[in-house]
Amino acid sequence: MQLFLAQIQTDTAANLPPEEARHCLKVLRHQVGDHIHCIDGKGHMYEARITRAHRDEVLLDLLRAHPGWGEHGGHLRLAASPLRLRDRFEWLLEKAVELGASEIVPVLCQRTDKYKGRFKTARAETILLTATKQCLRSVIPILREPISLKDWLDEGISGDAFLAVAQATESLTDRLHTVAECQEVTLLIGPEGDFTDDEQAWAREAGFAPVHLGKTRLRTETAGVYALAQVKAAWGY
Numbered sequence: 626m627q628l629f630l631a632q633i634q635t636d637t638a639a640n641l642p643p644e645e646a647r648h649c650l651k652v653l654r655h656q657v658g659d660h661i662h663c664i665d666g667k668g669h670m671y672e673a674r675i676t677r678a679h680r681d682e683v684l685l686d687l688l689r690a691h692p693g694w695g696e697h698g699g700h701l702r703l704a705a706s707p708l709r710l711r712d713r714f715e716w717l718l719e720k721a722v723e724l725g726a727s728e729i730v731p732v733l734c735q736r737t738d739k740y741k742g743r744f745k746t747a748r749a750e751t752i753l754l755t756a757t758k759q760c761l762r763s764v765i766p767i768l769r770e771p772i773s774l775k776d777w778l779d780e781g782i783s784g785d786a787f788l789a790v791a792q793a794t795e796s797l798t799d800r801l802h803t804v805a806e807c808q809e810v811t812l813l814i815g816p817e818g819d820f821t822d823d824e825q826a827w828a829r830e831a832g833f834a835p836v837h838l839g840k841t842r843l844r845t846e847t848a849g850v851y852a853l854a855q856v857k858a859a860w861g862y
Contacts, residue, residue, distance in 0.1 A: 627653065628758040631663035631685060636702065639663065639673065643681040645662035645688035649677055661685075666757070666765040695762040697725055697862040698794075699808040701786070704730040705849050706816035706851065707771065709738040711745070715752055717846040721766065724853035728767040729753075730772045737817035744771050774824055778831040784809025786833040787847055790825060793835035798851060800836060801859040812852045814845055 629649055631639040645711070649655045659675050663685065668689040677684035703726045708714045714731075721729055725796045731744060749768055785807040787797060796810055804810055813833055820828070829835065838851050 628670070628759060628761065629661060629663040630666055630754060630758070631673070631681055633665050633669075633671075633687075636690075637687050637688055639665075639671070639685045641685070646681045646683040649675075650680070655683075658800055660688075664694075664758070664763040666697060666754070666763070668764050669692055670763045691763075693763070695760075696764050697857075699810065699860060700727045701725050701856055701860075702728040702730065702809075702811040703813040703814070703849055703853060704732045704777065704811065706734045706737045706774075706845060707731045707744055708817065708845055713844075713846050715749065717849050718749055718768075719756045720751050720846075720850045721737040721853060722753055722762070723760045724857050725762075725852065725860075726766050726853060727764065728769070730769040730777060731771040732777050732813070733771055734774045734816045735821045736816045736826055738817060739763070746770065752753050761796055775827060776829050778825060782811050782832055786811040786813070786831070787836045787852070788813045788820075788825065788828045788833035789815065789838055789852060790820060790835050791837055791842065792821075793837040795834070797836040797837055797855050800834065801855060804856055804859040810856050811858070812849070814849045814852065817845055 628640055629645045631641055631791055633639045655675060657675050663673055664670050671687045672689040673685040673687050674684060676686050703721050753765055753768060758799050785804060813828060838848055
């Protein structure tokens with residue numbers, strides 16, 4: 626199934642943004658009368674028919690809506706320190722979408738490696754959109770602007786929250802029975818140099834339960850994927 630991101634105008638009408646329209650017409654060779662599938666990025670998938678197709682303009686007649694299509698219903702938040710190598714963090718963004726993340730927060734920690742100026746929001750948003758369509762979801766995850774870990778923790782967290790640290794006595798796997806019953810889960814993954822003692826204390830004070838992710842040391846991007854996959858399995862989707 627090929628998905629397009631649509632701009633919804635009314636309950637029965639929509640259009641494709643220029644870039645999506647060009648892909649629809651010039652790459653996939655769709656024409657007036659063709660039936661396509663599109664999402665609004667907010668939780669709906671639509672079956673639609675093309676009513677106008679000209680250069681970078683595609684108008685749609687919305688035939689049927691499917692709310693909640695491709696989504697698990699809970700809120701899965703990944704907060705992770707960006708990496709020195711931008712492509713590794715971009716890889717994590719893509720995999721986070723595939724594994725059901727609802728929100729992604731780049732948190733700047735005391736050991737985040739020379740990161741200021743490296744985060745490209747527009748590029749990251751394109752990655753999220755592409756991944757959302759490729760893995761057949763209807764919600765584009767929320768992407769926060771980079772924020773310091775302390776400032777983010779001060780905002781407060783609801784639901785179950787887990788801090789990934791190697792020295793924790795309990796594993797995330799041990800906590801999956803509680804995860805399965807919770808509709809809001811936050812995973813906090815640190816930088817390549819790990820969290821400082823102060824940062825761990827701040828997270829615990831904010832309600833995060835320390836957990837480890839197994840006996841081997843994982844890179845930040847691997848830890849994020851592993852933790853997300855554990856929650857995905859616990860939620861059964």
